[in-house]
Amino acid sequence: MSDPILVARLQAENDALRSELDETNQGVLALYAELDVQAEQLRQASDLKSRFLAYMSHEFRTPLGSILSITGLLTDELDGPLSAEQHRQVAFISNATRELSDMVDDLLDLAKIEAGRISISPAWFDMFDLFSALRGMFRPIVDGSAVDLIFEEPVGLPQLYTDDKKLAQILRNFISNALKFTSRGEVRVSASLHGEGSVCFSVTDTGIGIAPELLDTLFEDFAQLDSPLQKRLRGTGLGLSLCKRFAMLLGGQVSVHSEPGKGSCFSVVIPLALAQENLDEC
Numbered sequence: 085m086s087d088p089i090l091v092a093r094l095q096a097e098n099d100a101l102r103s104e105l106d107e108t109n110q111g112v113l114a115l116y117a118e119l120d121v122q123a124e125q126l127r128q129a130s131d132l133k134s135r136f137l138a139y140m141s142h143e144f145r146t147p148l149g150s151i152l153s154i155t156g157l158l159t160d161e162l163d164g165p166l167s168a169e170q171h172r173q174v175a176f177i178s179n180a181t182r183e184l185s186d187m188v189d190d191l192l193d194l195a196k197i198e199a200g201r202i203s204i205s206p207a208w209f210d211m212f213d214l215f216s217a218l219r220g221m222f223r224p225i226v227d228g229s230a231v232d233l234i235f236e237e238p239v240g241l242p243q244l245y246t247d248d249k250k251l252a253q254i255l256r257n258f259i260s261n262a263l264k265f266t267s268r269g270e271v272r273v274s275a276s277l278h279g280e281g282s283v284c285f286s287v288t289d290t291g292i293g294i295a296p297e298l299l300d301t302l303f304e305d306f307a308q309l310d311s312p313l314q315k316r317l318r319g320t321g322l323g324l325s326l327c328k329r330f331a332m333l334l335g336g337q338v339s340v341h342s343e344p345g346k347g348s349c350f351s352v353v354i355p356l357a358l359a360q361e362n363l364d365e366c
Contacts, residue, residue: 144184144188145185145188148181148184148185148188149185151177151181152178152181152182152185155174155177155178155181156178158170158174159171159174159175159178190322190323190326191322193322193326194322194325194326197326197329197333202333204247204250204333204334204358205247205249206245206246206247206358207245207247207248208243208244208245209243209244209248210243211238211241211243211244211275211283212237212238214248214251214252214255215235215237215238215273215275217252218235218252218255218256218259218273219233219235221256222259222263225263226263230267230268230269231263231266231267231268231269231270231271232269232270232271233259233263233270233271233273234270234271234272234273235273235274236272236273236274236275238274238275241275241276241277241283242356244283244354244356244357245356245357245358246334246354246355246357246358247333247334247358250330250333250334251285251330251334251352251354253326253327253330254285254327254330254331254338254352255273255285255287255352257323257324257326257327258287258327258350258352259271259273259287260323261323261324261350262287262288262289262291262348262350263289265289265291265292265348266289266290266291266292266347267291267292268290269289269290269291269347270289270290271287271288271289271290272286272287272288272289273285273286273287274286274288278353281355281356281357282336282353282354282355282356283353283354283355283356284351284352284353285351285352285353285354286349286350286351287349287350287351288347288348288349289347289348289349290346290347291347291348292344292345292347293342293343293344293345293346293347293348294340294342294344294348295344296342299340299342302324302340303324303325303327303328303338303340304325324338327352331352331353331354334354334355334358335354335355335358335359336352336353336354336355337352337353338350338351338352339351339352339353
């Protein structure tokens with residue numbers, strides 16, 4: 085025969101445990117509801133930021149294009165000759181406008197990526213053509229400077245099937261940064277096979293190098309280097325972050341090796357042929 089006192093005690097303990105579990109479940113449900121609200125708020129904030137960046141970028145591009153057109157007309161002296169000092173001042177305006185235009189383009193690219201609206205357009209192309217286009221683009225910058233820009237001929241490498249414009253944007257950013265942080269010596273661009281079915285593009289310079297503790301944050305959004313040269317350079321700090329994001333869209337990855345005082349090497353490894361799953365993610 086059961087002990088009534090024992091049964092009552094067990095029943096009371098069971099009721100207390102059930103009440104405690106109910107309270108815990110209610111707390112968990114409340115926590116989930118709060119997390120859902122915070123997640124929605126974060127999503128709305130992210131959408132608002134992306135829309136703001138896209139709107140601001142589009143609004144800036146028209147006046148910037150007008151300024152560049154006007155400086156081009158002045159440089160060509162279509163409205164009359166300019167003095168040497170006037171040419172210098174117009175060149176300063178043009179360069180500053182191009183820098184601002186590049187910043188706007190970076191912000192617009194970031195907005196597109198975060199909104200999932202970036203497009204990848206792969207096609208077959210030859211690396212000789214890619215290097216030739218980059219060489220022509222940077223020739224006016226390096227002519228007369230103390231830095232040699234060297235493109236190693238990609239001998240024996242097959243054609244690539246990927247988005248050549250995104251790849252060119254990555255390499256342009258690597259080369260541009262290398263030239264900014266190299267006062268003399270060389271910047272060398274090369275390509276080589278990397279394992280099975282991949283190619284590695286490297287941009288190596290003889291510049292000031294990067295401290296080891298800064299390497300882990302280089303590819304983060306709005307990252308900026310603190311150096312004597314950086315104080316006279318401007319930018320959004322998005323260039324390398326966008327390189328990392330573009331490389332991921334192309335199925336690859338970026339990396340950097342550097343030693344202070346000896347230079348840096350920025351690399352991107354991508355597949356020789358873009359996989360279908362990468363296209364599906366865009």
